[in-house]
Amino acid sequence: MKKKAEERKNQILRAAFQAMSVQGYNSVTLQSIADHAEVSKGVVHYYFKNKEDTLSQLLEWLTNKIYNYELASVNSESTPLGKLKAYVNSVFVAPEKNAKFYRVYLDFLSQAGQNETYRKINHHFYQNCWGITSDIITSGQKTGVFEQNINIENTSKTMRAIIDGLLIQWLMNEDINSHQYYKETCYQSFLDLLKVN
Known part of the structure; x- marks a missing residue:
């Protein structure tokens, strides 16, 4: 279970990297990170404040x-x-x-x-x-x-x-x-x- 959570968190971080490389720091949002990770915004909120x-x-x-x-x-x-x-x-x-x-x-x-x-x-x-x-x-x-x-x-x-x-x-x-x-x-x-x- 812990390993799966770690994999999901890394998936979101990879998506955040992708989103930021495309949109830049000021324009990136939790929603755009969620879109890049192909998860709901709620999933991002589960792992990050x-x-x-x-x-x-x-x-x-x-x-x-x-x-x-x-x-x-x-x-x-x-x-x-x-x-x-x-x-x-x-x-x-x-x-x-x-x-x-x-x-x-x-x-x-x-x-x-x-x-x-x-x-x-x-x-x-x-x-x-x-x-x-x-x-x-x-x-x-x-x-x-x-x-x-x-x-x-x-x-x-x-x-x-x-x-x-x-x-x-x-x-x-x-x-x-x-x-x-x-x-x-x-x-x-x-x-x-x-x-x-």
């Missing part, structure tokens, strides 16, 4: 999902450079997926100034991301692949800023095919930052 509760849980669900995917990709590799490459590949996953996520994510960030819950969820997401890159840097320093004097905390934050900056630039670019260029630029920027030996 209101629109803000639904969207807060959506942001948390989305960022956790992304973090877990990136972590699994990195952990599937054994060498520091393999981990770094896997991380970039998992971040620049595919044009369609990146575009959909960042359209929704930027909508959330535009609300974060007035919404402490969103800020907290995003900070937790960033801490998770910094954790991934910190582990990659530590592993590279131990094996002598990366510069020893790098400040791990600062460099991890810079790496996340590079990712977001490049993906936002790519999203604003008319040329959808430039995704590969931005992915390669990200990887090269990381190599330069980490001063690969």
